Amino acid sequence: MWAGGSMIWSETNSLRVGSPVTQALSIPRVEHKKGMVFVHQQRVLYPGIQETASADGWALKETRIHVFRAAQQAVDPVASADPSLAHSSHSHLDARANRDDDAPYRFSYTPTSPLLFLYSALTHNPHKIHYDQCWSIGKEGQRGPLVHGPLTATLLVELAGQVESKKLKEFNYRATSPKVLDEEIRMTGRWSEDGMLMLEAKQGFKVGMKATATFV
Incomplete structure (x- = not known):
């Protein structure tokens, strides 16, 4: 599952359509929580072809956080449904949604x-x-x-x-x-x-x- 992430854009370097891009990928962090594994994946993109990553030449830094859990048996969708969603049809989008x-x-x-x-x-x-x-x-x-x-x-x-x-x-x-x-x-x-x-x-x-x- 995709749990979240972040993106940071450089104020000086940019990526241009049609131009080469170099990506550096790393996994700086792995966490175990409540039977699940959270993997933090970092991607750094550089304009042009880069043999070595420079500290200030990047254009975009992205972090992706993925969650892995053990496989589960087939479930009863009725029993597992969230009761708060029982009345989530469009007819129930009342004045609160209009905020x-x-x-x-x-x-x-x-x-x-x-x-x-x-x-x-x-x-x-x-x-x-x-x-x-x-x-x-x-x-x-x-x-x-x-x-x-x-x-x-x-x-x-x-x-x-x-x-x-x-x-x-x-x-x-x-x-x-x-x-x-x-x-x-x-x-x-x-x-x-x-x-x-x-x-x-x-x-x-x-x-x-x-x-x-x-x-x-």
């Missing part, structure tokens, strides 16, 4: 099966939980195929990109609950008192991802 309308930055979309399949192909992700209904419900105990964490993070980065006259410097995100297809996801961005953009991706009344963005 998202006052966010200065917002975006909504409904993930579909073709979208998740194409994103799996684009990112070379063969995990069946994103496109196989029977597997997602019968094997994983979910309500249906799950939306990719990186897809949500990418859309939140794009939402942060709506900020005018500022350049994105750092983006940190954390997945908090799974999101399924065919149900609207609402993304919002609000400024904190200290000038940080606070971002959320929400499905129903449940926040599926939280993120922060800082600018220069």
Whole structure:
């Protein structure tokens, strides 16, 4: 599972479409928590072809946090369902959900099966939980195929990109609950008192991802 991560953009170096890029990959940290393994993967991207990594020549630093757990037996999707989701249909998006309308930055979309399949192909992700209904419900105990964490993070980065006259410097995100297809996801961005953009991706009344963005 994709638990979260961060991205930092250089203020001086950039990556250009059509130009070579060098990537350095490392695993600086592995944690064991409650029967799960958290793997921190760091990727540093440099413009051009680099034989050796330099301290100041990077353009993008990315950290990805993946969670691994032991395989589980087939589960009863009814017994394992989250009771808080029992009334999460669109008809129950009452006035509380409308509070998202006052966010200065917002975006909504409904993930579909073709979208998740194409994103799996684009990112070379063969995990069946994103496109196989029977597997997602019968094997994983979910309500249906799950939306990719990186897809949500990418859309939140794009939402942060709506900020005018500022350049994105750092983006940190954390997945908090799974999101399924065919149900609207609402993304919002609000400024904190200290000038940080606070971002959320929400499905129903449940926040599926939280993120922060800082600018220069």
